[in-house]
Amino acid sequence: MxxxxxxxxxxxxxxxxxxxxxxxxxxxxxxxxxxxxxxxxxxxxxxxxxxxxxxxxxxxxxxxxxxxxxxxxxxxxxxxxxxxxxxxxxxxxxxxxxxxxxxxAEMRNVPPSISGDLDLAVDKGKAVRITLQDLSALDPDDAAEQLTFTVSQVRNGFVTLATDPARPVDAFTQADLEQGTVLFRHDGTDEPRASFAVVVADRAGATSGAAQTVNVAVRS
Incomplete structure (x- = not known):
């Protein structure tokens, strides 16, 4: 807000x-x-x-x-x-x-944290944009382009960017999310669920901690 x-x-x-x-x-x-x-x-x-x-x-x-x-x-x-x-x-x-x-009086680097509902829905074999309501980083002392998400544990699809939607990526920034260019593409399998995990880090290397899972419901 x-x-x-x-x-x-x-x-x-x-x-x-x-x-x-x-x-x-x-x-x-x-x-x-x-x-x-x-x-x-x-x-x-x-x-x-x-x-x-x-x-x-x-x-x-x-x-x-x-x-x-x-x-x-x-x-x-x-x-x-x-x-x-x-x-x-x-x-x-x-x-x-x-x-x-x-x-x-000493200002400390505040580690980033992850917010959002961590839930997506995608049509089978299609792609969906990841919005700030789905996933976002909170950090009062780093700009959006300095907050980098690392992707792991991807199941039944892949994370990609709108600039090259056929190519999987293993990292993106908060700025990418704010620009609406981060997508999850389903691989077309019949399983009703997909998922991936993320950790966000700031420019000093501080992280949000353990990887958090983003769940994806697959619509047939």
Whole structure:
């Protein structure tokens, strides 16, 4: 999501399965369980355990139990809990930090992660475009062309690019996905399922971890 979000209800909750890229303006209480990347302005920011927030933040108060990184201005109190980690250019009125909490000015490379529903559907023997809803990379400190997916464990088809759709590829970038040029082509076999696995890496070599499987339903 790239467009600005202006909170009308004064409460905005980013759920665990939600990935928001863009701006949050005039927020009341902003509660992050999922992933937020962009500019945030509001009254209170709460980053829950497992929540990740990256970008330029300007709020009255903050309660951090997850990850907060970027250019951060908290007018009053920032509380960093035992599971919280705050990194970057941080300015605040008051600070409260529990044992185990972390506050550092050193910006760290954030490893990329994979998002999307990881599910496709393709007609037998045909090709389907892989969209950002199907598969995408999240990384606040690398450009799309610097995020490279490696393909493995391909079954009943192959991944290819629209520029040469008959040739299998074992790698593509987030930029390729954003341009709509990444395809999965079914091999025409009678099995009802196909699949492939992916790992994404950034320019520093940090990865998303274990390979994740993209499942493909085959329509006869």
């Amino acid at each position: 790239g467009r600005p979000v202006e909170d009308k209800s004064r409460v905005l909750i980013i759920r665990e399965d939600t990935f928001l890229k863009g701006e949050i303006r005039n927020g009341g209480r902003i509660e992050v369980f999922g992933y937020v990347e962009g500019d945030i302005a509001g009254d209170q920011l709460i980053v829950q355990p497992g929540g990740r927030c990256f970008g330029k933040v300007k709020v009255e108060s903050a309660d951090v139990r997850g990850t907060l990184q970027g250019d951060i201005f908290v007018r009053q109190l920032i509380s960093i809990r035992g599971t919280g980690e705050v990194t970057g250019n941080v300015k605040y009125g008051k600070l409260a930090m529990e044992m185990g909490g972390m506050l550092t």
